[in-house]
Amino acid sequence: xxxxxxxxxxxxxxxxxxxxxxxxxxxxxxxxxxxxxxxxxxxxxxxxxxxxxxxxxxxxxxxxxxxxxxxxxxxxxxxxxxxxxxxxxxxxxxxxxxxxxxxxxxxxxxxxxxxxxxxxxxxxxxxxxxxxxxxxxxxxxxxxxxxxxxxxxxxxxxxxxxxxxxxxxxxxxxxxxxxxxxxxxxxxxxxxxxxxxxxxxxxxxxxxxxxxxxxxxxxxxxxxxxxxxxxxxxxxxxxxxxxxxxxxxxxxxxxxxxxxxxxxxxxxxxxxxxxxxxxxxxxxxxxxxxxxxxxxxxxxxxxxxx
Amino acid sequence: xxxxxxxxxxxxxxxxxxxxxxxxxxxxxxxxxxxxxxxxxxxxxxxxxxxxxxxxxxxxxxxxxxxxxxxxxxxxxxxxxxxxxxxxxxxxxxxxxxxxxxxxxxxxxxxxxxxxxxxxxxxxxxxxxxxxxxxxxxxxxxxxxxxxxxxxxxxxxxxxxxxxxxxxxxxxxxxxxxxxxxxxxxxxxxxxxxxxxxxxxxxxxxxxxxxxxxxxxxxxxxxxxxxxxxxxxxxxxxxxxxxxxxxxxxxxxxxxxxxxxxxxxxxxxxxxxxxxxxxxxxxxxxxxxxxxxxxxxxxxxxxxxxxxxxxxxxxxxxxxxxxxxxxxxxxxxxxxxxxxxxxxxxxxxxxxxxxxxxxxxxxxxxxxxxxxxxxx
Numbered sequence: 001x002x003x004x005x006x007x008x009x010x011x012x013x014x015x016x017x018x019x020x021x022x023x024x025x026x027x028x029x030x031x032x033x034x035x036x037x038x039x040x041x042x043x044x045x046x047x048x049x050x051x052x053x054x055x056x057x058x059x060x061x062x063x064x065x066x067x068x069x070x071x072x073x074x075x076x077x078x079x080x081x082x083x084x085x086x087x088x089x090x091x092x093x094x095x096x097x098x099x100x101x102x103x104x105x106x107x108x109x110x111x112x113x114x115x116x117x118x119x120x121x122x123x124x125x126x127x128x129x130x131x132x133x134x135x136x137x138x139x140x141x142x143x144x145x146x147x148x149x150x151x152x153x154x155x156x157x158x159x160x161x162x163x164x165x166x167x168x169x170x171x172x173x174x175x176x177x178x179x180x181x182x183x184x185x186x187x188x189x190x191x192x193x194x195x196x197x198x199x200x201x202x203x204x205x206x207x208x209x210x211x212x213x214x215x216x217x218x219x220x221x222x223x224x225x226x227x228x229x230x231x232x233x234x235x236x237x238x239x240x241x242x243x244x245x246x247x248x249x250x251x252x253x254x255x256x257x258x259x260x261x262x263x264x265x266x267x268x269x270x271x272x273x274x275x276x277x278x279x280x281x282x283x284x285x286x287x288x289x290x291x292x293x294x295x296x297x298x299x300x301x302x303x304x305x306x
Numbered sequence: 307x308x309x310x311x312x313x314x315x316x317x318x319x320x321x322x323x324x325x326x327x328x329x330x331x332x333x334x335x336x337x338x339x340x341x342x343x344x345x346x347x348x349x350x351x352x353x354x355x356x357x358x359x360x361x362x363x364x365x366x367x368x369x370x371x372x373x374x375x376x377x378x379x380x381x382x383x384x385x386x387x388x389x390x391x392x393x394x395x396x397x398x399x400x401x402x403x404x405x406x407x408x409x410x411x412x413x414x415x416x417x418x419x420x421x422x423x424x425x426x427x428x429x430x431x432x433x434x435x436x437x438x439x440x441x442x443x444x445x446x447x448x449x450x451x452x453x454x455x456x457x458x459x460x461x462x463x464x465x466x467x468x469x470x471x472x473x474x475x476x477x478x479x480x481x482x483x484x485x486x487x488x489x490x491x492x493x494x495x496x497x498x499x500x501x502x503x504x505x506x507x508x509x510x511x512x513x514x515x516x517x518x519x520x521x522x523x524x525x526x527x528x529x530x531x532x533x534x535x536x537x538x539x540x541x542x543x544x545x546x547x548x549x550x551x552x553x554x555x556x557x558x559x560x561x562x563x564x565x566x567x568x569x570x571x572x573x574x575x576x577x578x579x580x581x582x583x584x585x586x587x588x589x590x591x592x593x594x595x596x597x598x599x600x601x602x603x604x605x606x607x608x609x610x611x612x613x614x615x616x617x618x619x620x621x622x623x624x625x626x627x628x629x630x631x632x633x634x635x636x637x638x639x640x641x642x643x644x645x646x647x648x649x650x651x652x653x654x655x656x657x658x659x660x661x662x663x664x665x666x667x668x669x670x671x672x673x674x675x676x677x678x679x680x681x682x
Contacts, residue, residue, distance in 0.1 A: 036454065080643065083310045084650040089393055089454065090597060094642035097590060101635025108630040220462050227455045266470035273462040280456060281449045290450060303312050303654070 005134055007251065012139060013209055015247025016146045017042070017201040021225035022232070022239045023146075023153050024197020029229055030157060031190035032170035032297035036092025037077050039222025040099020041195050045070040045202025047103040050213045053116035059207050062116060063142070063200070066207070070199015071192050073099060078191040082184050085301040100216060107213045115211035118142065140208045142200065147240075149197070154236040166190065170295035173302040183302055198222065220273060227276045231283050233293040242279075249275050312654040322651040327598055327605070329651075330644035331612070337640050347627055355626045356619035356633075366618070368504025372576050373614035376401070376585070378513035378607055379568035380592035382520045383561030385601040389524070391537040392557045396442060396457030397565040398589025399464035400435040404566020405573040406468060407434025409580050412494035413476050413487045423493040427570055435566015436559045438464065443558035447551040453558075461589070469582045476580065487580040496575035509571035514607065516564055521603035533557070565589060586617065587635075594642040613638060 021038055028035050048069030053062025077095050080086045120140050121127070127138040157163040166186055169176040173183045205217055224246060232238035253268040261268070284290045338356075339349035360366055380397045387394045408431030411423060441460060445451040469485075478488040496507045524530035536543035536553050543550065573584055595613050599606030620634025650656070 076643070080647055083312075084647050084656075085312055085654065086646040086650055090388075090593075091643075091646050093395060093593060094639055094646065097594065098636065098639025098643065101632050101637075101639050104632035105630045105636055108632070220459070223455060223458050227459075230452060230455070264470045264474060266466040266473075270463045270466040273459040276459050277445070277451075277456050280451045281445055284451045285449045287450045303314065305314075 005131055007255070008135060009139065010251045011244065011247045012135075012143055013247075014250045015243040016140075016143050017204045017209065017221055018225050018228060018246055019146045019240060019243035020142070020149060020204065021198045021201035021222060022228040022243060023150055023236060024194035024201075025225055026229050026232070026234060026236060026239055027153060027157070027166070027197075028190050028194035029298055030170045030234060030295055031166050031187050032173055032295050032300070032302075033081065033187050033191055034088045034092065034299040035074070035077055035081075035095070035191060035194055036089060036226065037074070037095025037099065037222075038194075038198050038225050039218055039220065040096035041070045041073050041198035042099075042202035042205075042222040042225075043103040043216070043218045044073045044099045045199030046206040046217055047107045047110070047202075047213060048199065049203030050110055050115050050206035050211075051106065053207055054110060054113055054213075057116065059116035059118045059211075062207050063118065063203050066199045066203025067196045068199070070202065071196040074191050074195020074198070077195070078188050081301065082187050082191070085303050088299050088301065096222070104215050107215065110213035111215070113213065115206060115213065117211040118207050140204075142204045142208055145200070150236050150240050157236065167295075170297055173297045173300070177302070177304055183304065187302075198225075201225070224272065224276050227280055231279050233283070233289075234295065246272060246275065311657045312650070313657060314654055315652075318652050322648070323600070326648035326651060327600065327609070327645060330598070330641060330648045333644040333648075334637065334641045337644075338637060341633075341636065345629060347629065352623060352627065352629075355622050357615060360615065360618035360622045365504040368500075368506035369618060370611060370614050371506035371510040373617050374610040375507075375509035375513045376568035376572050376588040377592050377595045377613055378610035379509070379516055379571070380561075380565045380589060381595035381599065381606045381610060382513075382517045382603045383564035384592055384596045385599070385603060385606060386520060386524065386533055387557040387561050388596060389537045389601050390533045390553050390557050391540075392554055393454045394439065394442065394457050394558055394561050395454055395593060396439070396459075396461050396589070397561065397592055398585060398587065399457070399461035400439045400562040400565035401569035401572075401585055401589050402461075402464040402468050403438035404431040404435035404563075404569030405580065405584055406471065406569075407431055407437075407566065408570030409476075409487065409490075409573055412490040412574075413580065416488060416491055419491060419493045421493070423491075424496065424574070427494060427574060428567060431566045431570025432563040433566070435569060436563040439558040439562020439565070440555070443555045447554050453554075465583075468580070468584070472580050472582050478579075485582050489579050490574060494574060495578060496571055498575075505576070507571070507575035509568070509575045512567060512571060513610070516567075517603040517607050524603065529556075565592075591617075591638055594638050594645075597642055598645050613641075616641075 021042055025035065025038055045066040049062040049066030052065030053059045073095070077091055080091045081088045118140050120138055121144070123137050127133045157167060165181055169181060169183050169186050177183050202218060206213055210217070228239055228242045228246065231242045250272050253271045256268050257265045342349040342352040361370055380401065384394060384397060408427040410430060411418065411427050438460065442453045442457040445456050446453045472487055473485040476487045478486055496509060498505060498507050499511070500506070524533065532543070532548045532553065535546060536548050536550055540550055568588065573580060577584060591613055595606055595609045598612065599609035616634045616637045620631040623629045623633055624631040
């Protein structure tokens with residue numbers, strides 16, 4: 001029983017960064033912007049979170065720094081693609097490349113240093129309840145944020161007027177503009193929200209998952225988060241499900257390596273990436289369904305004319 | 307309060323088309339100076355060490371050519387993809403598979419020698435890169451799968467596969483346990499161009515030839531026209547009888563083959579054996595090279611040399627000033643950012659305006675509006 005609980009806990013820990021980054025990107029893409037810089041914003045959040053936590057000794061300040069770092073970094077993307085109408089694919093790629101380089105440079109002095117870890121929730125008496133106690137009341141704070149965030153985004157996108165406006169911009173920025181909606185402003189806020197989420201996801205890696213700084217520690221999670229959004233057909237609850245499936249794959253291969261299964265460890269390590277490809281193939285096979293689900297203005301630059 | 311406003315030009319500006327890479331480079335230098343100052347280094351000293359000292363002697367120019375060769379080879383292939391609006395960002399993986407396929411001969415048949423070895427290796431390298439690139443192409447055309455994500459995911463798979471090969475079945479039994487294959491025999495090593503002057507090998511010549519060939523293809527042949535039409539307007543392309551799915555395969559196989567050729571040239575020329583890591587991110591840096599070169603094969607040659615210099619400069623400042631060589635990646639990233647930003651100037655004029663318009667301005671705008679529409 002204890003082993004099951006522990007495995008479930010590690011799956012949740014592996015799924016949380018994927019979930020947060022993907023939920024953020026989902027909002028961005030719903031507004032019609034494709035930001036391929038998730039990996040870069042995530043690694044910036046990781047280095048910023050670790051650095052602030054390490055320097056101040058407070059993982060909570062680290063958490064805030066991670067969010068701020070992701071948001072700030074995404075602003076760069078927003079200015080380029082929204083104000084200067086650059087190609088979103090290329091700009092997102094360059095955001096990732098710049099983030100990987102910049103984080104490596106900023107983190108040189110952090111390598112090998114012990115980091116601060118965010119403490120798990122602990123409610124005396126409640127957390128000790130067998131099985132459910134630890135699962136529901138004994139996880140790290142970002143886990144709870146991730147669940148709350150998913151619920152909040154679901155509510156926002158589908159139950160509020162602003163959410164409806166945001167989705168309409170994603171489907172047709174020209175019509176939204178004609179209705180007097182400030183397309184660029186909405187998109188700026190969406191991109192920054194996505195950046196804050198990616199930063200938080202990176203902070204989870206360096207403040208909870210493995211509280212240390214390792215170069216390229218995101219290991220493609222930002223890209224997997226992007227794939228998750230496609231997999232989820234731009235629906236928040238499916239992102240949640242997808243993140244946990246991928247968390248399970250990630251943890252499963254680690255456990256398999258630990259058990260010494262007679263398969264090369266590299267093959268197991270490549271499973272999450274291969275699974276991403278397979279899942280993408282399965283989900284996008286139906287061309288009409290994909291077209292129906294994809295925000296229609298996704299990736300197209302918008303320059304308002306008067 | 308001020309804000310930016312983009313005004314569409316009636317035609318693309320040839321002036322900014324030519325100038326934008328240079329403006330971008332100048333802006334990168336300025337941003338770089340600020341960065342060095344923040345790191346507590348005199349920017350002038352840093353720039354001398356970064357951009358001038360690494361190319362002040364002949365043998366160093368050879369090192370530059372070694373670094374530029376894979377960048378140019380990969381980038382000219384990618385430029386065809388990007389012109390066609392097909393996003394292959396997995397060149398790093400295709401590079402690795404080219405290296406693996408080509409290395410099969412010297413590793414598995416070390417006793418096979420003679421003048422046939424090298425051409426066969428290079429051919430296999432191209433086949434390997436193209437085959438690996440065929441996967442995202444097939445998934446895109448057959449299953450409508452986003453090629454950006456699949457090609458990128460396959461990079462991780464390729465890196466892990468190479469890691470397994472050189473630690474497992476292909477490891478040199480006499481290598482004292484080091485994760486590497488045997489040293490390639492003499493007939494499997496790409497010869498140096500001028501052995502007396504420096505280490506540059508034939509890979510650089512391949513890169514130049516490939517750039518010229520692709521330039522001819524893109525500017526003088528029907529296929530190049532097809533690429534451009536499908537890239538800028540798939541609908542128009544369909545009416546002209548061009549098939550998008552065939553173009554996806556063409557672009558992926560071509561860029562994969564060139565990345566594979568770069569991979570086997572690098573392993574056979576510069577390294578001499580397979581190792582767990584054979585590329586400092588050439589496949590990704592080549593994306594920057596492609597854009598900096600304005601997706602024009604001849605521009606890519608120049609851009610490849612510039613980006614190669616950022617690698618050498620990064621190593622130089624690391625040894626001379628103790629700054630992380632990641633500074634190279636930062637320079638590369640900034641350069642791409644500025645290039646993309648400056649490209650906006652080709653299609654738009656940028657105006658800074660106050661939020662409140664005066665009456666005359668508003669009137670002038672109303673006047674100009676229909677003209678703009680006509681122009682479009």
